[in-house]
Amino acid sequence: MGASHDMSGQPESPRPLRILLVEDDATSRQALNSVAKTLGHQTYVAENMRQALDLVVSENEAFDLLLSDISLPDGDGWELLRCLSEAGLRPRRAIAISGRCSIQDLARSQHAGFDHHFCKPVEMAVLEAILREAAEEVTR
Numbered sequence: 001m002g003a004s005h006d007m008s009g010q011p012e013s014p015r016p017l018r019i020l021l022v023e024d025d026a027t028s029r030q031a032l033n034s035v036a037k038t039l040g041h042q043t044y045v046a047e048n049m050r051q052a053l054d055l056v057v058s059e060n061e062a063f064d065l066l067l068s069d070i071s072l073p074d075g076d077g078w079e080l081l082r083c084l085s086e087a088g089l090r091p092r093r094a095i096a097i098s099g100r101c102s103i104q105d106l107a108r109s110q111h112a113g114f115d116h117h118f119c120k121p122v123e124m125a126v127l128e129a130i131l132r133e134a135a136e137e138v139t140r
Helices: 026-038 049-059 077-086 103-112 124-139
Strands: 018-022 042-046 065-069 093-098 116-119
Touching: 018 026, 018 049, 026 042, 026 065, 026 124, 042 049, 049 077, 065 077, 077 093, 077 103, 093 103, 093 124, 103 116, 116 124
Parallel strands: 018 042, 018 065, 065 093, 093 116
Antiparallel strands: none
């Protein structure tokens, strides 16, 4: 299937994603947020599971993308995605980013419903490609 086009026949630009970014490490959080904003996406940033759930409740709308660390101070990304799903607010896509990278961790992320699980440190070019792919999917 080809790319969609606008009225002038030009390829349609993917719409900005609404991204819920959950990361407790300040340096990682800043880097991930910077890449997402540079690509034109709207980010909602949380440092832990409670802040993330509060953001989702206040928005009362599912995000396009969850970009979450697995190890959080008050829970984990797997539990967060389960809570969002149970509330009917599961994001269209979910990406785990973690220092937890055993075969068991990758399998648990897949079982929890994450579309991808990247090991830290994440190469920014890889993150950019994933964000572009997600934005194109949401535009369809």
